[in-house]
């Protein structure tokens with residue numbers, strides 16, 4: 001193999017691609033075709049969505065499951081089920097996809113950003129507790145990339161202050177914390193089945209809970225405000241149509257059969273990469289052993305030390321990509337720096353002019369998130385982790401090659 005870096009025109013470490021995503025076979029095609037033939041395409045006269053809800057809730061260890069159109073709506077409905085109102089505050093981490101905070105705005109409440117733990121990139125429990133005010137009604141810990149947030153501490157703090165917990169488990173299908181399924185620990189757990197996710201039907205989402213009351217509320221919210229067992233034109237509650245369709249239900253049911261094996265493979269590959277990459281100066285894998293008994297690695301995240309490498313992260317990632325490793329820089333700014341927040345473009349929501357004239361997101365400063373987004377975080381996507389041990393070795397070989405020539409970068 002050429003020792004010249006591929007970014008300088010040398011031979012790349014890899015010329016073949018990693019496993020593609022989604023994975024499917026004829027059984028997926030048949031599952032969807034069956035729905036077509038049945039003529040029962042919507043959940044109101046079909047069986048697949050309901051069957052999937054039961055199967056997925058059981059898989060994650062929750063009593064109730066509800067499928068909805070996506071993992072943004074699921075967050076919003078979970079907050080609405082908790083009774084969040086205008087003027088309330090909901091604490092969120094800033095190292096997350098936009099949806100976590102937008103769900104708060106669309107639930108008519110105010111997102112309050114709190115820093116992440118630099119060892120896990122998940123919500124820092126101490127910072128969460130310090131940010132609680134009399135207006136705080138809920139917190140949304142995000143299991144970033146499938147890494148479990150510190151749920152024991154978060155649940156204890158929330159209980160002490162009477163605050164609801166909605167787990168954003170959009171990255172955490174198959175994940176477990178101290179043996180408990182992620183998304184089944186808080187008051188409610190929210191999942192996404194969007195195309196990149198570890199369990200997917202292209203689009204889709206779910207809400208899990210152990211509370212019959214919260215499940216009833218979410219069901220009413222997603223089904224035009226209807227009452228369980230009520231009449232078609234009886235709408236005693238607020239709600240709209242966020243129902244998932246039967247094509248997606250059928251696909252999810254079939255895809256679910258692969259999830260355990262795929263999760264175990266990603267977890268094993270993640271541990272393998274951790275051990276190998278920890279030996280390379282200037283790279284630090286995220287902490288393990290903090291309770292995540294199964295890490296689904298929606299993202300494999302590693303920390304880059306620009307000072308040790310002598311070049312910014314962007315250059316290192318470009319060098320990795322040139323070697324055939326599809327790494328990325330992930331979220332490149334803390335969420336609170338997006339114009340949505342700096343300009344408070346909240347449309348009709350939150351009543352911020354009356355409720356929060358003092359709120360100024362340009363003053364938010366979360367140093368761990370700043371580092372993670374601007375200089376430190378490096379991501380590999382979950383499908384890369386579905387590869388073989390040789391695939392993982394090629395990642396290590398590429399990093400080792402670049403490391404050996406870091407002065408030429």
Ligand SMILES: Cc1ncc(COP(=O)(O)O)c(C=O)c1O
Pocket residue numbers: 070071072073096097099100142168170171191192193194203204205
């Ligand atoms: C952390 C997180 N939360 C919520 C969502 C929203 O899910 P969806 O795309 O299904 O609306 C995503 C999706 O990318 C996500 O990454």
